[in-house]
Amino acid sequence: MTELPKAYEPSFVEEKWQTRWMSEGCFHANPQSPKPAYSIVIPPPNVTGVLHMGHVLNNTIQDILARRARQEGKEVLWLPGTDHAGIATQARVEKELARENPPRTRYDLGREAFVARVWEWKEKHGGIIIKQLKKLGCSCDWERERFTMDDVYAPEVARVFTELFREGLIYRGRRMVNWDPVLRTALSDEEVIMTPTKSKLYTIRYKLADGSGQLLVATTRPETIMADVAVAVNPKDPRFSHLIGRTVIRPLCEAEIPIIADDHVEIDFGTGALKITPAHDRTDFEVGMKNNLEIIDILTPDGRINCPGCPELHGMDRFAARDKSIELIDAKGLLEKVEEYENNVGISQRSDVPIEPRLSMQWFLKYPCVKEAAEAVASGDIVFRPAHWAKTYAHWLEGIQDWCISRQLWWGHRIPVWYRKDKAAELRGATKLDEADAEAGDIYVGVTPPADPENWVQDEDALDTWFSSWLWPFSTMDEACRAKFYPTSDLVTGPDIIFFWVARMIMAGYRFAGGKPFSNVFFTSIVRDLKGRKMSKSLGNSPDPLDLIAKYGADGLRFGLMRIAPTGTDVKFDEKQIEEGKNFANKLYNAARFRMMQGEAVTDPAPKFTAVHIDILAKLKDLHKSVADALAKYEFNTYTQALYSFFWNEYCSLFLEAVKNDLREGSDPAVRNATLFTMDTVLRHYLALLAPIMPHITEELWESLGFASRHGGTPLMTTELPCPDALLSGLDDSAVSKARATASALYDAANRARNLKAEYNLATNRKVRFILKPALPVDADLATRLALLAGSQSVTCDAAFDAPKGTPTAITPLGELFLPLEGLVDVEAERNRAAKELEKISKEIAKSQVKLSNPAFVDRAPAAVVDQERSRLNDWLTRKTQLESMLAALS
RNA sequence: GCGAAGUUAGCUCAGUGGUAGAGCACAUCCUUCACACGGAUGGGGUCAUAAGUUCGAAUCUUAUACUUCGUACCA
Numbered sequence: 001m002t003e004l005p006k007a008y009e010p011s012f013v014e015e016k017w018q019t020r021w022m023s024e025g026c027f028h029a030n031p032q033s034p035k036p037a038y039s040i041v042i043p044p045p046n047v048t049g050v051l052h053m054g055h056v057l058n059n060t061i062q063d064i065l066a067r068r069a070r071q072e073g074k075e076v077l078w079l080p081g082t083d084h085a086g087i088a089t090q091a092r093v094e095k096e097l098a099r100e101n102p103p104r105t106r107y108d109l110g111r112e113a114f115v116a117r118v119w120e121w122k123e124k125h126g127g128i129i130i131k132q133l134k135k136l137g138c139s140c141d142w143e144r145e146r147f148t149m150d151d152v153y154a155p156e157v158a159r160v161f162t163e164l165f166r167e168g169l170i171y172r173g174r175r176m177v178n179w180d181p182v183l184r185t186a187l188s189d190e191e192v193i194m195t196p197t198k199s200k201l202y203t204i205r206y207k208l209a210d211g212s213g214q215l216l217v218a219t220t221r222p223e224t225i226m227a228d229v230a231v232a233v234n235p236k237d238p239r240f241s242h243l244i245g246r247t248v249i250r251p252l253c254e255a256e257i258p259i260i261a262d263d264h265v266e267i268d269f270g271t272g273a274l275k276i277t278p279a280h281d282r283t284d285f286e287v288g289m290k291n292n293l294e295i296i297d298i299l300t301p302d303g304r305i306n307c308p309g310c311p312e313l314h315g316m317d318r319f320a321a322r323d324k325s326i327e328l329i330d331a332k333g334l335l336e337k338v339e340e341y342e343n344n345v346g347i348s349q350r351s352d353v354p355i356e357p358r359l360s361m362q363w364f365l366k367y368p369c370v371k372e373a374a375e376a377v378a379s380g381d382i383v384f385r386p387a388h389w390a391k392t393y394a395h396w397l398e399g400i401q402d403w404c405i406s407r408q409l410w411w412g413h414r415i416p417v418w419y420r421k422d423k424a425a426e427l428r429g430a431t432k433l434d435e436a437d438a439e440a441g442d443i444y445v446g447v448t449p450p451a452d453p454e455n456w457v458q459d460e461d462a463l464d465t466w467f468s469s470w471l472w473p474f475s476t477m478d479e480a481c482r483a484k485f486y487p488t489s490d491l492v493t494g495p496d497i498i499f500f501w502v503a504r505m506i507m508a509g510y511r512f513a514g515g516k517p518f519s520n521v522f523f524t525s526i527v528r529d530l531k532g533r534k535m536s537k538s539l540g541n542s543p544d545p546l547d548l549i550a551k552y553g554a555d556g557l558r559f560g561l562m563r564i565a566p567t568g569t570d571v572k573f574d575e576k577q578i579e580e581g582k583n584f585a586n587k588l589y590n591a592a593r594f595r596m597m598q599g600e601a602v603t604d605p606a607p608k609f610t611a612v613h614i615d616i617l618a619k620l621k622d623l624h625k626s627v628a629d630a631l632a633k634y635e636f637n638t639y640t641q642a643l644y645s646f647f648w649n650e651y652c653s654l655f656l657e658a659v660k661n662d663l664r665e666g667s668d669p670a671v672r673n674a675t676l677f678t679m680d681t682v683l684r685h686y687l688a689l690l691a692p693i694m695p696h697i698t699e700e701l702w703e704s705l706g707f708a709s710r711h712g713g714t715p716l717m718t719t720e721l722p723c724p725d726a727l728l729s730g731l732d733d734s735a736v737s738k739a740r741a742t743a744s745a746l747y748d749a750a751n752r753a754r755n756l757k758a759e760y761n762l763a764t765n766r767k768v769r770f771i772l773k774p775a776l777p778v779d780a781d782l783a784t785r786l787a788l789l790a791g792s793q794s795v796t797c798d799a800a801f802d803a804p805k806g807t808p809t810a811i812t813p814l815g816e817l818f819l820p821l822e823g824l825v826d827v828e829a830e831r832n833r834a835a836k837e838l839e840k841i842s843k844e845i846a847k848s849q850v851k852l853s854n855p856a857f858v859d860r861a862p863a864a865v866v867d868q869e870r871s872r873l874n875d876w877l878t879r880k881t882q883l884e885s886m887l888a889a890l891s
Numbered sequence: 892g893c894g895a896a897g898u899u900a901g902c903u904c905a906g907u908g909g910u911a912g913a914g915c916a917c918a919u920c921c922u923u924c925a926c927a928c929g930g931a932u933g934g935g936g937u938c939a940u941a942a943g944u945u946c947g948a949a950u951c952u953u954a955u956a957c958u959u960c961g962u963a964c965c966a
Contacts, residue, residue: 007928194963201966219966269965281966344964388895392961395894399962495960530902532959563914564903569896570959574903576915583928594925641905641913656925664924758932764921791923791931844910856946865909865947872910 004596008589010553010582014696017715018134026718027139029077031480038069039077039485041473042140043493043501044148046085047122048092051132051545053527053535053573054494057565060558060693061524061636062492063138067692068631069489070139071721077485078139079476081146082126086412086465087183087350093118093411111410118411132546137554137695139717146476148468149413156475157468158416158447160512165417165435165445169366170405172417172433176285177404179358181303181318182351185408186362188464189401190499192346192355201341202326203271205334206231206248209256215240215248216336218270220343221280222329223321226253226307227296230276232287235261237272251334252325253309262287282357299356318356361428363406363415363461369510370397376506376516383520385634389495396499405464412462418444424457470504473517488518495523522634525571532572548578555694556582562640562693584644585697588690591652592701595679598663607674610781615743616655617727618736619646620682624724627689643690651682654747658785671781680705685722746782749812750789756810756819757791759833767793768819771801775815786814805889806830811879831890838883841876848873 021027029039040062045055066078090106093114097104106114130145146153164170177186202222205214217231228250233240240259247256264287265274278288279297288295298307305313305321312328313321329335346355374397376382377390384390406415419427420442427433427442437443444450449458473488487509493502502521509517527535535542548557560581565571623646630639655678661667662675684707691698695717702708702716711719728736753770762768770790772778774797787795801818803809808819808830848869851857858866 004925006926008926217966221966264965266965271966274966277966283964283966343966386896391895395962498961526960528959572903574915577903579928580914583926586928587926590926590929592925597925637905645913652926653930657930660925754931758920761920764931765923766921791921848910851947854946858946860946861909868909 004593006590006593008553008586008697010555010585010696011550013700014135014137014549014554017696017699018137021139021715021717022142024715026715027078027141028143029075029141029481029485031484033075033484035073035075037077037485037489038066038074039079039488040066040490040492041079041476041488042081043491043497044081044083044146044469044472045129045133046088047082047126047129047147048085048089049082049129051129051136052542053545053561054524055129055133056136056545056557057524057527057561057571058492058494059133059136059138060562061522062490063136063558063695064562064631064636064639064692065490065492066139067695067717070717071688071691071719073720075484076139077141077144077481079144079146080130080133080138080140080142081148081472081476082129083465083469084122084147084149084412086407086409086462087185089118089122090409090411091183091350093121096121106410114410135546135549135554136558139695144476144481148465148472152478153468153471153475154413155447156471157413157463160471160508161416161463161467162445162447163512164365164368165438167368168435169368170363170434171366172361172363172406172430174359174361174431175364175404176282176357176359177362178346178348179301179356179360180348180351180353181299181301181356182348182353183409184301186358186360186404186406187348187350187355188404188466191349193349194344195347196342197345198340198342199345201270201339202329203336203339204251204329205336206251206273206275207334208243209247209249215243215259215273216271217273217275219275220341221277221322222325223305223313223318224277224280224298225251225275225325225329226305226310226313227277227279227298228257228275229278229288229293229296230258230260230291232260232262232265232274232276233272234263234265234267236263237265237267239272251329251332252313253307260287260291262291279359280357285357285359295359297359299358303356361431362404363463364402365405365467366402367400367504367507369507370400372510373397373503373506376510382506382516382518385520385522389498389521389523392495393498393503396503403464403467405467406461407464408460409462412465413468415459415461415463416445416447417459418450418453418456419459420444421455421457466500466504469501470508471512473505473509474513482513486513487516490520490522491518492522492524494526496526498523520634525565525569527573528570530572530574532570535573543573543575548575552578552582553585553696555697556585559584559640559694562636563644565637584648585694587648587652588694588697589701591647591656592683592705594656595676595683595705598676598679601676601680602673603677605670605673607677608668608670609674609678610671610785611739611742611746612655612658612785613674613678614728614731614736614739616651616678616682618740619650620685621724621727623689624685640693643686643693647686647690651686655682657789658746661784661788681727683707685724685727687716688719688721691716742782745776745813746786747789749786749814749817752810752812753786753790753792753795753817753819756808756817760808760819760821764791767791768821769793770795771803771818771820772797772812772814773799773801773816773818775813778814782814806886809882809886811875811882831887834883834886834890838880838887841880841883845873845876845880848876 042062043058062078066076069076094106097106109117161170178189178192180187199220201218201220203216203218204222206217207214215231231248233244243259244261247258250257264283276284276287276293278285278293278295280299298305299318300306303318305316307314313324316324326335348355374394377384377393423442433443438445444456450456474482474486477486505517509515529535529541533539533541545557557578560578563580564577623642626642627639630642659675662671683705687698687702699716708715757768770792772795778797783795783797803818804820808821810817852869852873
């Protein structure tokens with residue numbers, strides 16, 4: 001036993017327990033269980049993903065909740081899985097193809113072969129993140145792992161599409177969408193990030209067609225001039241009212257275009273005249289529709305100019321064309337001026353390039369159950385934590401727009417719509433398709449292909465990935481599971497996907513699963529680096545959690561991260577904090593090792609509990625409560641901090657130091673028994689309280705301390721939480737508080753004794769003798785413990801002690817403590833020291849006296865506060881007298 | 892523009908009206924038989940700024956500054 005290594009080595013232990021938990025089915029949820037249900041669905045990570053700090057934070061929290069729920073006697077389902085992540089996964093495989101020799105594109109392979117290739121890639125590399133989650137110790141029911149495109153899940157997506165289509169909520173239409181020219185697909189509004197960008201504002205002269213003058217127009221996008229179909233001015237703008245209805249010459253790809261009036265134009269901005277380009281700008285499109293203007297599209301799907309009428313620009317990339325078009329205009333003498341300008345540009349979240357507003361045929365969804373979703377959060381039926389996210393959520397729902405759900409991708413759920421072969425071309429070009437066309441027999445919408453597939457062609461597009469993930473809380477469950485575990489209890493996720501995922505799941509829950517998908521949503525902090533930047537691969541500021549696990553252990557990583565994870569704000573990641581987690585694991589291991597060295601506890605003779613024993617058991621009971629409170633409020637850092645300070649400060653630094661003598665040879669066997677018994681009790685309860693956050697080491701120590709065998713050999717993770725009520729059951733409250741007061745006085749006195757030693761520059765290991773003039777009854781046991789804690793040879797109680805002149809003294813709750821130091825005290829230095837302290841203390845006394853002589857304070861402040869102030873003043877006055885007599889003796 | 896969150900020790904963060912806290916870092920001391928991934932002691936904060944409410948404000952109110960996030964947009 002004593003040959004256990006001095007330092008805790010996590011890697012072996014962690015792997016051992018992960019294997020054992022799984023082989024014993026500890027994570028498996030039983031829908032038939034009579035126990036109350038607790039359930040959580042994992043936010044499915046991208047199947048292409050690798051674990052990052054955000055995942056660690058997120059999943060550690062979920063694991064704490066799940067493990068604690070098991071200890072509380074609940075049947076727990078933590079349902080894992082991965083997301084097919086359409087764009088990310090497709091891009092990954094396309095990149096692989098591009099690296100081949102010769103390089104290939106998906107078009108070279110064709111749709112079927114390409115999709116097969118992605119599946120192949122997924123089988124080979126897709127499981128990485130799942131393996132990583134297992135290394136972190138996540139107690140998911142791995143037998144129920146789902147994938148958003150597996151055989152069970154995919155038909156659900158098609159079924160939901162079909163149902164919403166029949167209901168008229170899904171339609172195909174020609175609309176302005178966000179177009180990503182690199183990925184060549186439409187994106188939803190949520191996938192576009194408006195980014196302030198430095199650009200240039202060009203002012204260009206548009207000549208009046210009749211040659212009578214010119215109109216100045218300001219634009220940031222001169223490359224789209226060829227698609228201008230009008231110039232608009234505000235109808236209330238007196239500068240231009242005479243021009244309305246006349247025409248100007250479009251400066252590139254010259255043609256006559258009208259000057260129109262539209263109140264969308266701001267009089268004060270730019271020149272007050274706005275070029276109207278309906279094909280390439282959202283608001284221009286609306287102005288165009290209102291005024292029945294033509295739509296001229298001069299961009300290709302990959303963002304190049306498509307305008308044979310302007311050969312200098314035709315075929316050119318959109319950004320190159322911007323510069324070139326200005327050159328052309330300048331050459332024509334039509335460039336008035338160029339200004340530096342900062343505007344907001346929509347950037348694709350996926351490919352990081354500016355998106356193009358583009359008119360195209362896409363599938364849209366009018367969201368179902370918006371009202372129910374808004375109401376659920378507003379009424380508190382679904383609770384958001386931190387609460388302020390409810391406002392963001394409500395705001396989004398108020399301004400909600402139809403969701404563009406089609407993507408021009410191959411990897412994903414293909415849209416379950418088929419067109420009649422003989423009318424396919426016509427149908428695809430139609431500006432609107434809905435349930436009426438299905439009824440007419442022109443299109444077929446269903447979960448399975450039509451019975452006569454040779455007569456139909458399927459829609460080419462795939463669905464937005466989120467259109468499958470929004471079904472995650474229920475489509476992952478079979479009927480039995482749903483009956484037991486839906487709605488789920490908690491959802492733990494990042495606030496960055498509140499719209500993408502959380503809001504949509506709530507709507508889907510009401511529409512398809514008969515009610516809310518979860519009762520609580522906990523939004524985690526976003527993990528940033530020390531400079532406050534988001535962690536990302538490109539910045540290289542994102543540590544690999546597996547490296548951290550190798551260095552500090554999964555338990556250390558979990559504990560360290562939870563200790564700094566605040567609620568409601570971002571967390572700045574500092575590896576030092578993770579090191580703390582590891583150090584803590586080591587401390588725990590050594591405290592357990594210390595216990596193991598002492599051998600079995602015996603109950604004969606009956607244990608003799610002293611104040612320090614009762615004190616630590618009472619603190620343990622308090623810890624039960626603070627842990628329960630913190631978890632009930634989802635305050636994970638409070639939870640972690642309470643566990644940390646109890647163990648390190650209260651148990652190790654105070655209690656263990658105070659009882660060490662009890663374990664040495666020649667000690668009273670009854671006291672020794674009390675100490676061993678107390679250590680066992682504390683460790684047994686404490687390991688259980690700590691287990692949710694540090695599951696591996698607690699499980700290991702639970703076994704090696706022999707607690708497992710006492711519980712029928714079951715692992716800690718499936719053992720119910722020990723009941724705090726059993727602690728101190730034989731004692732009444734007043735006996736407990738008396739013991740606590742004594743222990744607290746002892747620890748306080750020990751501190752002051754150590755202070756004295758340090759003040760007189762006595763080395764820590766120097767054995768000194770203290771003399772105590774007791775103010776309370778101090779028995780031999782207490783005096784011995786004080787001596788031990790103070791690092792001294794002895795503390796002698798002597799009520800009649802007459803201190804020699806200048807003896808260093810401290811006032812403690814147990815009485816006056818003297819440190820006789822014959823020949824060691826420098827009288828001069830001692831006088832200076834005392835004078836300095838006297839000065840300091842006099843200031844405090846003056847302050848306190850002013851406060852206490854203020855009638856407003858004495859009358860209005862609570863009595864306890866006033867009493868406290870008075871007793872503080874008394875202590876100072878006593879010390880003052882002492883110092884004064886010391887000074888008198890020294891001079 | 893609008894909205895939200897934040898600003899406390901060198902660093903990372905606690906602290907919701909009653910003597911400013913923890914861990915790390917720093918300084919000095921200690922390898923004493925659980926732990927040097929440890930122990931002991933110490934230095935270090937006008938709690939962003941300003942005004943107000945109060946006997947008393949890090950805490951409540953208002954304004955300002957800065958940081959981060961969300962959202963809306965004017966070419």
